[in-house]
Amino acid sequence: MRKLVYFVAATLDGFIAGPDGSDPTGPGGFWSPSEDYIRHLVEEYPETLPTPARAALGITAEGTRFDTVVEGRKSYEIGLAVGVTNAFAHLRHLVFARTLTESPDPDVELVAGDPVAKVRELKRADSGKDIWLVGGGELAGALHPEIDRMIVKLSPLTIGTGIPLFGRTAGFAPTTWELTEHTTLKGGAAFLTYDRNPATSEPATR
Known part of the structure; x- marks a missing residue:
């Protein structure tokens, strides 16, 4: 069965974004990744780079880890705000959103239902590659019981406050x-x- 993998950048104090939820590595962001960080992504996780970045860097490798990406509406709207309707056109792309009624991109699937039920469905459709949970924190919190693996890209900085790894409303669930x-x-x-x-x-209920 495929794994749900939370592949996410976080600060030393456990935040994945600033208080406003904006992209920490985007324009005006608080973290500028080092060259060796970008090189490691290209070599080990090429499918996790946004499609425009892959084109700019001449990356054509499919990658061996993920063929599907899932994210929440707030995370997705970071790209929409700068005119990117599908940041991961090279992957099957699902966005969990109850307030978006029509997808801005024909290759982006909107899911209004229970994210846990949908992820369990995706896991059963074994394709040989795993499912990447890109964020944000609120969706990660909702999917916490279904997360099989976490790959934390730990950045060497602290910010004091922001969006936690599992959002601000996650329940108490020692794991x-x-x-x-x-x-x-x-x-x-x-x-x-x-x-x-x-x-x-506590094992996730299948």
């Missing part, structure tokens, strides 16, 4: 994770891969 892989870059960022520990965690 342990096993560190299965880690890469530390000279620029200070670290890629930390954690798998849900089934021995000590």
Whole structure:
């Protein structure tokens, strides 16, 4: 069965975005990734780069990890605000939104129903590649029981306040994770891969 993987950048103090929810690496953002960070993404996770960035960098590799990306409406609207209707046109792209009634892009699937039920459906349709949860925090909080793996791109900075890893409304659900892989870059960022520990965690209901 495919895994739901929360692949996300976070600060040392556990935030994925500033208080306004804007992209921390976008124009005017508070974090400018180092060259070795970008190089590591290109080499190891090329499918997670936005389609325009892939074109600019001449990236054609499909990648071996993900063929589907899911995100929440607020995360999706960051791209819409700058005229990008599908930041991941090279992947199957689903957006969970109850207030959007018509997709701005024919290749972006809007899902108004229960995100847990939809993700379970996606997991059963085994394609050989996993499902990337790009964010935001609110959707990650709703999908917490279904997340099988987290790959945290830990940035070497603190911001004090902002959008937490699992949003501001996530419930109390202690869960342990096993560190299965880690890469530390000279620029200070670290890629930390954690798998849900089934021995000590409440298993997700299938």
